[in-house]
Ligand code: GLV
């Protein structure tokens with residue numbers, strides 16, 4: 001038998017991929033920044049035994065029914081809402097993701113976004129670069145404190161826990177809401193489980209880290225924002241579709257909440273005309289939660305390790321199903 005044929009839907013650094021070429025027959029979409037063309041992907045999938053996919057590819061029934069020899073999809077992300085798990089299961093295709101290796105990096109970014117939003121870091125940088133710094137004044141760019149405030153984490157998985165750990169350094173009170181209780185976070189970090197509404201009412205920072213599922217789709221809607229404190233800050237580092245973006249825009253414009261920090265949007269990439277980008281109280285990032293070079297390399301290797309293990313008949317490191 002020849003080497004398993006693996007298609008990678010984005011150009012990854014050759015220094016990462018090269019060592020795997022002994023074992024796998026690897027081909028890559030040549031662009032690093034642009035998503036693979038759907039028609040071409042379908043063509044490639046017809047001849048592939050394994051795929052490494054990005055969030056930007058929809059792995060759905062239409063694609064899977066072309067994928068006669070496909071055995072495994074390794075998604076370069078912890079989230080896998082871009083994959084139709086019912087279809088992969090029906091077609092007998094294994095799916096893996098990249099948990100754990102990105103938790104610290106994503107928690108760092110989430111907390112940076114929180115501090116940047118609360119302390120108006122981006123506005124302050126723009127202010128000085130635009131030559132507006134003519135005077136010192138007592139309330140110039142005055143923001144919100146972080147220390148000793150209450151953080152409410154929605155989605156207490158590994159990343160949530162790691163954000164909570166950072167919050168302890170700021171002496172914050174930690175509330176959380178999750179499908180199941182996280183005893184480790186309760187015992188080790190003093191996180192307190194509360195119901196969703198209670199979390200919204202009591203938190204100064206509402207931090208969304210929940211995966212996108214049918215239950216969490218537009219979880220943060222008009223009612224949710226109305227329930228938050230007037231000076232609450234909303235942070236989203238999970239998936240854009242967990243939020244009703246129009247409701248968020250309304251809540252900020254009407255002063256129902258103070259500000260938001262967003263690493264994710266419903267339809268990515270967004271253009272510079274997106275209404276949320278027009279609000280000075282909103283800090284926006286282009287979905288870079290896990291984007292450190294070390295972590296992205298680790299994620300790439302984890303995808304390729306999972307694929308190698310699959311074809312060797314070994315247990316997968318991070319199976320989704
Ligand atoms: C990024 O959003 C991920 O799911 O890893």
Ligand code: GLV
Nearest residue numbers: 099157158159160
């Ligand atoms: C989810 O899987 C997480 O790591 O938070």
